[in-house]
Amino acid sequence: MxxxxxxxxxxxxxxxxxxxxxxxxxxxxxxxxxxxxxxxLGPVFGVLHPDxxxxxLLYPLVSLSVAIILFExxxxxxxxxxxxxxxxxRNLITVGLVFTATASAILxxxxxxxxxxxxxxVGTITAVSGPTVITPMLRTIRPTQLISTTLRWEGIMIxxxxxxLAVLVFGFTxxxxxxxxxxxxxxxxxxxxxxxxLLGIIxxxxxxxxxxxxxxxxxxxxxxxxxxxxxxxxxxxxINDGAGLLAVTVMGIWLTNMKKVPIEDILGFEESLSxxxxxxxxxxxxxxxxxxxxSNLLWQSVLLFLALQFVVRPIxxxxxxxxxxxxxxxxxxxxxxxxxxxxxxxxxxIFSFRLAEKGMSSSNLMVVITLFVIIGTVVFQxxxxxxxxxxxNVAEPEKTGFLIVGANPLARAIGEALxxxxxxxxxxxxxxxxxxxxxxxxxxxxxxxxxxxxxxxHLNLINIGSMLAITPQGELNALATLRYRPExxxxxxxxxxxxxxxxxxxxxxxARRHKGKLLFGRTISYAQLSSILEDxxxxxxxxxxxxxxxxxxxxxxxxxxIPLFALGPKGxxxxxxxxxxxxxxxxxxxxxxxxxxxx
Numbered sequence: 236m237x238x239x240x241x242x243x244x245x246x247x248x249x250x251x252x253x254x255x256x257x258x259x260x261x262x263x264x265x266x267x268x269x270x271x272x273x274x275x276l277g278p279v280f281g282v283l284h285p286d287x288x289x290x291x292l293l294y295p296l297v298s299l300s301v302a303i304i305l306f307e308x309x310x311x312x313x314x315x316x317x318x319x320x321x322x323x324x325r326n327l328i329t330v331g332l333v334f335t336a337t338a339s340a341i342l343x344x345x346x347x348x349x350x351x352x353x354x355x356x357v358g359t360i361t362a363v364s365g366p367t368v369i370t371p372m373l374r375t376i377r378p379t380q381l382i383s384t385t386l387r388w389e390g391i392m393i394x395x396x397x398x399x400l401a402v403l404v405f406g407f408t409x410x411x412x413x414x415x416x417x418x419x420x421x422x423x424x425x426x427x428x429x430x431x432x433l434l435g436i437i438x439x440x441x442x443x444x445x446x447x448x449x450x451x452x453x454x455x456x457x458x459x460x461x462x463x464x465x466x467x468x469x470x471x472x473x474i475n476d477g478a479g480l481l482a483v484t485v486m487g488i489w490l491t492n493m494k495k496v497p498i499e500d501i502l503g504f505e506e507s508l509s510x511x512x513x514x515x516x517x518x519x520x521x522x523x524x525x526x527x528x529x530s531n532l533l534w535q536s537v538l539l540f541l542a543l544q545f546v547v548r549p550i551x552x553x554x555x556x557x558x559x560x561x562x563x564x565x566x567x568x569x570x571x572x573x574x575x576x577x578x579x580x581x582x583x584x585i586f587s588f589r590l591a592e593k594g595m596s597s598s599n600l601m602v603v604i605t606l607f608v609i610i611g612t613v614v615f616q617x618x619x620x621x622x623x624x625x626x627x628n629v630a631e632p633e634k635t636g637f638l639i640v641g642a643n644p645l646a647r648a649i650g651e652a653l654x655x656x657x658x659x660x661x662x663x664x665x666x667x668x669x670x671x672x673x674x675x676x677x678x679x680x681x682x683x684x685x686x687x688x689x690x691x692x693h694l695n696l697i698n699i700g701s702m703l704a705i706t707p708q709g710e711l712n713a714l715a716t717l718r719y720r721p722e723x724x725x726x727x728x729x730x731x732x733x734x735x736x737x738x739x740x741x742x743x744x745x746a747r748r749h750k751g752k753l754l755f756g757r758t759i760s761y762a763q764l765s766s767i768l769e770d771x772x773x774x775x776x777x778x779x780x781x782x783x784x785x786x787x788x789x790x791x792x793x794x795x796x797i798p799l800f801a802l803g804p805k806g807x808x809x810x811x812x813x814x815x816x817x818x819x820x821x822x823x824x825x826x827x828x829x830x831x832x833x834x
Contacts, residue, residue: 240288243283243288244288246283247283247519250272250276251511251514251515251518254272254514254518255510255514265514266368266574266576266609267613267617269513269518269521270606270609270613272518272521273519273520273522274521276518277522277523277524278522278524283522285519285520286523289519293519294588297516297520298468298472298479298585299468299469300513301516302465302479302483303461303483303509303512304509304513304578305394305480305483305578306484306486306487307487309391309392309483309484309486309487309491310487310490310491310498322559323385323555323556323559323561324385324392326555327385327389327393327551327552328392328393330551330554331389331393331551331552331554332396332400334547334550335543335547335548336359336362336400336404337358338358338547338550338551339357339358339359339543340354340359341354342539342542342543343357343539343604346535346539346542347535347539352404355404356401356405356586356601357583359397360401360579360582360586360601360605361579361605362397363394363397363576363582364386364393364576368390368575368576368613369386369387369389369390369574370387372572372617373387376572377624377630377631378568378624378629378630378631379629379631382568382569385561385569386569386572391484392484394480394484394578397578402427405586405589426478427475427478427481428481430471430474430478430482431471431475431478431480431482434467434470434478435471435483435485436485438482438486439486439487439488440493442459442460442463442490443490443493443496445459447495447496457501464483467483467486468482516581517580520580520584520602520606521580523584524599524602536603536604536607536608539604539607539608540615543608543612548570548571548573549571552573553566553570556569564627564628564629565627565629567627568620571616572616572620573612574609574612574613574616574617575605575608575609576613580605580606583601583602584602587602634699634700635698636658636660636661636698636700636701637650637653637658637659637660637699637702637703638661638663638685638696638699638701638702638703638719638723639660639661639663639702639705640703640704640705640711640712641663641669642662642663642664642666642669642672642673643664643666643706643765644765644768644769645761645768646706647662647673647676648774648828649705649774650662650673651676651678652774652799652826653800653808653826654678655776656776656802656808656824658808659679659698660679661694661699662680662681663682663684663685663690664681665683670682681694681695685718686711686718696722699723700727701723701727702716702719702722702723702729703729703730703731703754704716704729704730704731705754705761706731706761707733707761707765708733709733709734712731713730716730728752729752729753729754730752730753731755731760731761732753732757732758733761733762734761734762752810752814752815753814754799754810754811754812755798755799755811756797756812756813764797764828767797770830772828772830772831773831774827774828774829775826775827775829776824776825776826777824778822778823778824779819779820779821779822779823779825780821780822781821784821785819795829795830796827797828798811798825798826799811799826799827799828800826801817801823801824802825802826803822803823804823
């Protein structure tokens, strides 16, 4: 039995990795593959039985996982991002939530012919979105900043409010079933909000002060935060059952908006943990579903999805955005996108546990309806949202630009060449002389330290997808690599070799893991390129044809030209590095630094 349990848990982890990896390759939110995997492992083939595998631990594991996921999502919510969107976001998580829950309840009642109490509970659960699906979807769609901010705030904030509303509806449902006092339910609900908000603020403030004053050693920051989140969640629910989700959400928002609190490492750790928990939860919860999907139930579920997608969401979005600065295109796109996620699935599972304990029927129907709405919204919106964004002209273009750390003559020459070929660039530097020279060449610049807090707030990275660190300061290049690696990804970070001396590769040089890909070749250094430029060299572009091949190009320059970039026939840029030399051919353009021609 122990071996089977171990294999099952390891298998869940393996499938989560496979689903996330495949979803990354095909550019779809991983929730779809995770749900399908859970359904195949559970009800279809009967390989995975979560209730037997985890027993009484299943409910607390699901609850704690959702709490950690919400905390991680709330850590990304900066109040400074809202600006003119405060009203829209507030309306979406209040008026929009109530409207969607009410409309969904009415639809469930008349489509599935269920009781009003059951319909209200299902309607409330299916009214919430979530960061687990909206965040990866936004990465794929790449809408404008206003849309992205609005949907991300709604997706994260609506989860605890939706869960609280579900708890309230559940209280009314069970009190009516047990002939209990409804006034007590309302008092409990008010206490739930008070306890959740109070404990969340206290915990966030205490942790923020401890981090800011370095009372906690760096190696314990992540684990301390994780344990505190679980403790706050458990204590809140102990005092008032249901207050935990609000408490951890308030805790995350308060912590991330405190001044001078270092949360970058915590955010990275929580994000990795959330990916694991989200993936595992979707597989486990989908595996618990008992499929009894008759043809009648199938068409009822399809009808519910169509009504939510094309009637309820558009009405809600347009009502909530009245008087905002969003134009009709942005409002229309927001009306199109509201995928349901892990909180809806987990909440349905939690309440199905409670309904079953109280002897109330239709608990499995709740999970089936919820999962169908999740699958329907995720699949449909994942397939169509990018097309709709382009149709409405609210999609950001491909991030083909370069952030160039450095504004020295070499960086300016490279930046100008890239700009001439249509690639957006942004040069950064702390030398006013260099920045002034770049501006005289009409090159976009940022005057300041690229790893400063000011840069975090003011550096415009729209259309920028890669970083080139081209300075003679190895430490600055390494710092920029660490700072922008999460922004652009490890594969899009490049640094230049600073010196030709051997000591630059050992104890006097930043560690290899703190550097990006080595630009232009293993032996090519900043000093070497700068020297060629100072001696009259220039960055030039050469078109290769059938009559002028790569070999002809090298022969013409006596192999003295140093290739920097290669543009494919379709305009895709390839960067020469110490480990990658593009295979060029007819129709390719080579951008290289060529020495001055002898007189």
